Amino acid sequence: MGEIANEFSWSRSRDNTFQDCRRRYFLHYYGSWGGWDAGAPADIRRLYILKQLASRQQWAGRVVHDAIEMAFHAFAGGRDLPVEPFIADVVERMRGEWRSSKAGRYRESPKTVALFEHEYAIDLKPEVWQALSRNVAVCLRNFFRLPLLATIRTTSSEHWSIEHWSKVFDFEGTPVWMAPDFGFWTDDGRLALVDWKTGGATPDGAAFQLGCYALYAAEVLGVPPAKVELFEANLREPEVTQLQWSDERLAAIKEQLRLSIRSMKAYLVDPAANVGAIADFEKTEDLRICKWCNFRVVCRPELA
Ligand code: SF4
Structure with a gap:
């Protein structure tokens, strides 16, 4: 250990x-x-x-x-x-x-x-x-x-991301674990990222989740929000919701991420060494x- x-x-x-x-x-x-x-x-x-x-x-x-x-x-x-x-x-x-x-x-x-x-x-x-x-x-x-699956299957599987193109990336010095469930390139050259949902809807959580995927697209693949399509596929209904993202919304996600990281680190006795004491939590x-x-x-x- x-x-x-x-x-x-x-x-x-x-x-x-x-x-x-x-x-x-x-x-x-x-x-x-x-x-x-x-x-x-x-x-x-x-x-x-x-x-x-x-x-x-x-x-x-x-x-x-x-x-x-x-x-x-x-x-x-x-x-x-x-x-x-x-x-x-x-x-x-x-x-x-x-x-x-x-x-x-x-x-x-x-x-x-x-x-x-x-x-x-x-x-x-x-x-x-x-x-x-x-x-x-x-x-x-x-x-x-x-129908989304039928669409995916018309695209080239060489460009599918089944086990993620990458799972972790650096965000302003912090490793961030974040990857969509599935990704593919549409025939017109857009990046589509999919989140499979099996439970009930959590509107806020889902928006943050998809926003994180937009960040993933930007940071890992260098694809700007305007060229990304985000799909939330609720498999229970079934219902597929498509979301558009924008530079402004991406900036808000980054801010949310920074705040979350800062809050977590503020609890540590030694943030550089990532050491915390149970009594502080x-x-x-x-x-x-x-x-x-x-x-x-x-x-x-x-x-x-
Ligand atoms: S959720 Fe409740 S039981 Fe779990 S760690 Fe927190 S205080 Fe303890």
Whole structure:
């Protein structure tokens, strides 16, 4: 432990965690550092395992994203996919992951699926899990039927970004992790970036997310906002919303990013070395956030 430096970097999820609860932010990005090593001190290891927990909705979202990535690889290789057998495979894999999580395998192998509902022994009826896998199937079925997908498939797959052209870039001295789910060049030479959504709408969050993609286009690919098309594809409905971006809106996103980075660094005792002290990171007053927090068992065990 301690050999890999904990360097400061920014991401949307880091910003979300910071906004939700400063203590959670500390535990996630500092307290659990080094816990990937099975020989780490027990408290750090415990935090690291808790950090990996995903709610069932997050898990379902990841399953859909991974399946779409797989589908694009097949399309790029010139293969077509039989939709229903493909979806059946995805659901079968979900069953395996669910069983692994239920058996607590993640405690020994923290990178395997770890569901919040299992760690916190939330008793859900089988119908709830069935609804989850049905939702995954609906999202994937809708994906295959999207006119946007048909449009994408008319473009050259050589110019698709399936696993991202780049995931991290430098923003005014801070590494920023940010990449669209999918990108392609339209036939008329415009850059299209797509965000696949599998859950309910979060209007503000979505706008910031897409704004971050516009920043990605500008910083990583050197494409100005006027030449970028941003798509938010809500796979549950299904509904595709297209957004236009402008230089002014991009400037506002940059300002939002600067502010977020500054706020996070202001909490550190040594910003240059990226070192923080737990006591400086207050616990949220909003117990509704604690209810679904991965670290509840160590931070507020009285809420069990
Ligand atoms: S249990 Fe509550 S106070 Fe503690 S880290 Fe989680 S959200 Fe923050």
